[in-house]
Amino acid sequence: MTLLSTTALTKRYGASITALDELTFELEPGIVGLVGSNGAGKSTLLKILLGLLEPTSGSASVFDLDVATRGIEIRELVGYMPEHDCLPPDMSATDVVSHLAQISGLPRSAARERTAEVLRHVGLYEERYRAIGGYSTGMKQRVKLAQALVHDPRLLFLDEPTNGLDPAGRDEMLELIRRTGTEFGIAVVVASHLLGEIERVCDHLVAIEGGKLLRNAPLRAFTERTGTLAVEVEDGRDRLAEGLAGRGLRVASDGTAILVDLVDETPFDVVRDTVAELGLALVRMEQRRHRLEDLFRDGPDAAPAPLTAGAPAAGGARDRAPLEPGR
C-alpha cells in the first residue's frame, strides 16, 4: 500500500509565489521526515494532502485515495497537528479534545474515554481540566498532538511538533512520535526544519526546497554514506583548497575547515601530500559522518559545492556558505 503519492503537484499563490513546483514522489508507511527550510513548502504539502488547500495543478493521493475527490475518506484516516496555535483559550483540554473526537465521529461516551486516555498518553494530567489559555507552550503542543491522535488515525501529519518546546519537552515529544510510529503502527509524517530531530525519529526522509523535491530516500541512505573529511590548517587554507582541487578532489568549506568529499581512501593520502608540499601546519583531520545538512549544502547531486561556487545559497537551511577566496 502506498502511503502518499503526488504527481507533478504544483501550488502557486498568485503569479509570483510558487510553494510547490511539480513535486512528484511516493512514500511507503513508516515515520517519514519532511524536511526543508522555512518556506520550502512543507506546510503547503500537508494542507494539500488534507484537502485544506487546493493544488494549482497536479494530483496527490493518501492511502491510494485521491485528494481531490475523496477528501472526507482521507480525513477520517488522518490526524493533523497544525504548526500554529489552534486551540480556543477559554476551553479546557478535555473539552476541546473530546469535542473534536465527536466531530471525528466518536460517540460521546467513547470520545470522553479516548480523550482521557490520549491526554494521559501525551502527559497531561490534572491540568487538563483547566482553561488552555493558561497553558505553557509545551502543554499546548501536547494538547495539539492529543487532538490529532484521539480518533485513532492511521496516519499522523505533524507540522513542526517541537516548536517552542524546551530541550526536555523536545526529547519527550520526539520519543512520543517515535513510539507512535513504531509501537502503535500509525504512519507519521513529521514536517520540520530541524534536521537533527528528523534524524532521531524518522526512518525515511523527504527533503524539499523551494517547492522542489531534493531527495526521497530511507534515512540510512543519507547518513551511511562514506562521508566527508574535514581538514583544518593554521594558515593558507585557500592555498590548500586550491591545491586539493588541483589534484582532482571536490572541495568545500564550512568556515574553519576544508571539507573533502570522501569517496574512497585516496583523499587521506592526497591531503597529506598536499599539506606537506605546501608546507602548511595541519591542525586537524577528521572524518565526518555525512550529515543531513549536506543535503541543503550540496543540492540534489549530494556533491560538495565546488570551491568557486559564487552564488549564495537560497534558503535559511544553507547555513554554511561555500568558501569564497580571500575570506
Place this chain on the structure above:
Amino acid sequence: MTARPPITRAGSIYDLGYRRYEGPRLGRGHAVRSLIGHSLRSTYGIGRGGRSKVAPFVFGGMAVLPAVVIVGALTIASRFGAERAIEDMQVISFGNYFSAVNAIIALFCAAQAPELFGRDQRHGVLPLYFARALRRTDYAVGRLVGFWLGVLVLLMTPMVILFLGKVLLSMDIAGAFGANLPNVPPVVAQALVISTLYGGLAMAVSAYTLRRAYATAGIIALFVLPGLVTGIVIGIGSSGIGTALTLIAPNTVIDGTNALFFGRELGAEYFFVDVPLQLFLVSTIVEVAVVVALIVRRFARITT
C-alpha cells in the same frame, strides 16, 4: 533582561499504553449534530469560563424577566381573586412581548454570534475542524444552526413561562388552555422569524469579521441603521423608498411579520407602507437565504 524563570515541566510523557479505538465511528451526521450541540452550549458560554457566561445570561435574564414578572403578578393577583383584572390590562401579551424584548434579543445576537465564528477564526481552530471528516459547509451550517437554536431558546423561554402561568393559574385550567392555544402558532412562527433573521444576520457579520468588537458593532449597526435611514427617507417624503427599506430592515421586517402572524394592523409609524403583509415573510425568507449563502461561501473560500 531578567533571569529566566525556572523551567516548569508540564509532566513527563509516560506511556501507559496507547490503545487502538475499535468502537463505532459515526458519520458526518453525528459530527454535525455534535457541532450544533457545541455551538448551542457555546452561545450561552457553557463549557467555557465564567466570563463567557456573563453576557448571555444577563441578556437572557432581561429577555425572560418580563414574563416572570407578569406571571408573578398574576400569581399574587389570583390570591386576591383579581387575576381577571390583571389579564384584562394586557400590559404585555403574546402579541407584543417580542417587540418589547426586541432590542435585548438584538444585543444578545450582537454579543454572542462573534463568540462562535469569530473565535474559531481568531484562534485558528478552523484547521482542526476542516482536517476532520467534515465538509466546510457542514461546519458553517452546524455553527449557524446551533446559534439559531440558542436564540430560539431565548425567545421561547419567556413564552413558555407566560403560557404556563396563564394556564396553570387559571381556575379553569382546561378552559384557559383552550383560550391560549390559538396563540401558539403565531408565537412559534414569530420566534422562528426573529431567530433566523437576527441570528442569521449576526452570524453572517461575525463570519466575515474576526475582531470581536468590530463584529459586535457591525451587527448592532446592521440592526439599527436601516431603521434610522428609513426614518430619514420618510421625513424627506419618499414613501416608495421608505416602503422598500421597511421591507429590508430587519427590525421593521419583524414588526411586519408580527402584524401578519397576530392578525393586526401595522403600527401608526408605518403609515406609508401599503403592501400586503405577506411580503414581510417573503423578505425574511430571502434575507435568510442570502445570509446562509454568504456564510457558506465564506467558509468554502477561507484559507486555513
